[in-house]
Amino acid sequence: MKLANLLKGIRLPRPPAAAPPVDLPAPEKVYLPLRQHRGAVAEAKVEPGEQVALGQVVGASEEFESATVQATVSGVVEAIVDTVDPAGQKVPAVVIKNDGADAWAEDSAMGESLTDPAGVKGTRPSHLLRRLREAGLVRAQVEGRPLHVDLSPPMAPQSYLYMTGIPVVRPVDTLIVSAVDADPPVCPNRSCLGQSIQELSVGVAALARISGAKRVILALPSGSDTAAIAAMAGPYEWEIASVSQTSYPFATDNFLVQSLTGREVPTPYGEPKDVGVVLQPMISAMDVGKVLMSGRPVIDRIFSVAGEVKNPQTFRVRLGTPISEVLAAAGGGPSRPGKIIVGGPMMGLAIFDPATPVTRETEGVFVQSAANVVAYADHPCIHCGRCVAACPVNLIPSELGKLCEFRMYEEAAYMDLMNCIECGCCAYVCPAKRPMVHFLRHGKTEVLAGRME
Numbered sequence: 374m375k376l377a378n379l380l381k382g383i384r385l386p387r388p389p390a391a392a393p394p395v396d397l398p399a400p401e402k403v404y405l406p407l408r409q410h411r412g413a414v415a416e417a418k419v420e421p422g423e424q425v426a427l428g429q430v431v432g433a434s435e436e437f438e439s440a441t442v443q444a445t446v447s448g449v450v451e452a453i454v455d456t457v458d459p460a461g462q463k464v465p466a467v468v469i470k471n472d473g474a475d476a477w478a479e480d481s482a483m484g485e486s487l488t489d490p491a492g493v494k495g496t497r498p499s500h501l502l503r504r505l506r507e508a509g510l511v512r513a514q515v516e517g518r519p520l521h522v523d524l525s526p527p528m529a530p531q532s533y534l535y536m537t538g539i540p541v542v543r544p545v546d547t548l549i550v551s552a553v554d555a556d557p558p559v560c561p562n563r564s565c566l567g568q569s570i571q572e573l574s575v576g577v578a579a580l581a582r583i584s585g586a587k588r589v590i591l592a593l594p595s596g597s598d599t600a601a602i603a604a605m606a607g608p609y610e611w612e613i614a615s616v617s618q619t620s621y622p623f624a625t626d627n628f629l630v631q632s633l634t635g636r637e638v639p640t641p642y643g644e645p646k647d648v649g650v651v652l653q654p655m656i657s658a659m660d661v662g663k664v665l666m667s668g669r670p671v672i673d674r675i676f677s678v679a680g681e682v683k684n685p686q687t688f689r690v691r692l693g694t695p696i697s698e699v700l701a702a703a704g705g706g707p708s709r710p711g712k713i714i715v716g717g718p719m720m721g722l723a724i725f726d727p728a729t730p731v732t733r734e735t736e737g738v739f740v741q742s743a744a745n746v747v748a749y750a751d752h753p754c755i756h757c758g759r760c761v762a763a764c765p766v767n768l769i770p771s772e773l774g775k776l777c778e779f780r781m782y783e784e785a786a787y788m789d790l791m792n793c794i795e796c797g798c799c800a801y802v803c804p805a806k807r808p809m810v811h812f813l814r815h816g817k818t819e820v821l822a823g824r825m826e
């Protein structure tokens with residue numbers, strides 16, 4: 374498939390090849406936050422001192438935008454403590470001391486095993502969606518949505534339909550499964566390329582069945598062995614597209630949808646579903662396949678460690694493992710640590726506590742030494758225009774930065790501040806080292822909160 378090229382944005386160095394994930398032994402203790410996504414906090418279903426088995430439900434909520442939390446080790450519930458999630462929000466977490474038995478709970482099975490795409494195609498979409506909800510799957514991105522919410526049809530504003538007769542919800546006809554990591558060098562999706570075609574085929578079949586998509590596109594990073602993967606994907610009639618890894622932010626959702634289907638996602642609040650497309654990263658598709666094949670919840674996460682660590686590597690980690698333990702397994706960080714960024718160097722969020730656990734919304738960390746952390750300053754803009762040339766959504770970041778800096782949020786909103794995708798290209802190219810993303814992110818928060826006076 375030939376792709377349209379991204380004219381703006383920036384060019385990043387080609388990321389190194391991704392090795393398959395290495396299994397990390399289960400930790401002595403896991404910290405399971407009762408919210409690992411955007412939405413409602415689950416209610417704890419266990420008490421301190423209680424013995425729990427693998428896969429046992431430890432937190433659940435009746436709210437639609439919530440995900441069930443299961444034990445990822447067997448052992449004793451030590452406490453329920455407050456922890457901070459990668460987005461910086463305080464959230465209660467169940468702490469379980471691992472007894473090493475790894476015994477599954479008797480009631481952890483979630484229906485019959487579906488081991489081939491034909492079986493999935495013969496199963497009702499509502500049944501598949503219910504199983505994903507029971508498994509508590511979440512799209513792997515900070516403040517990602519539970520997968521059952523991501524895959525449910527958008528709420529149609531019925532009154533609008535009644536008044537205008539215009540069907541505002543376009544039926545989904547295309548599913549994109551992307552193995553291209555949006556923020557390289559954090560690379561969980563590339564690492565699991567070619568890992569288990571059976572899990573992937575069952576996962577993709579389920580995603581297509583639930584969404585109603587007839588067309589399936591597998592987006593692969595350029596340079597991968599597309600011929601081998603095309604041969605592998607042949608029986609399932611997936612289209613294969615090769616996507617650049619150096620052209621940033623080409624692999625983020627809206628650009629990928631536009632280049633692969635020619636459909637423009639409406640901004641600022643639109644999503645691919647609005648133009649009939651469902652897009653999921655490859656690790657989500659593999660998680661779906663795993664849940665349906667095993668009939669059990671997923672207890673681990675493919676987690677990538679990149680940047681200044683001794684051995685950058687991707688691991689298969691039990692959910693709830695402190696990030697500091699994963700960093701130690703990667704050989705440890707620099708002697709003078711600077712930042713640990715969850716997500717990736719361009720769009721990720723820095724965490725202040727390395728004991729923050731690996732959760733369903735995390736896909737990896739990027740580590741920087743103190744020497745390499747960019748020192749932003751409140752230097753004035755020198756009007757070089759580099760940020761304007763780089764902004765992939767055609768904003769004027771220099772003006773928006775100044776308006777947000779001086780709290781002129783209404784004027785910034787008028788200049789399409791809310792269209793900013795927080796890609797970081799403007800900060801990356803700015804010679805004055807202005808903290809552009811901080812200004813813009815803060816401005817967007819103020820606009821959303823209605824504080825525009």
Ligand code: SF4
Nearest residue numbers: 764793794796797799
């Ligand atoms: S203004 Fe927003 S979208 Fe444009 S380059 Fe900066 S961060 Fe990216």
Ligand code: SF4
Nearest residue numbers: 754755757758760803
């Ligand atoms: S890149 Fe920096 S200095 Fe140049 S115009 Fe943009 S904000 Fe101003």
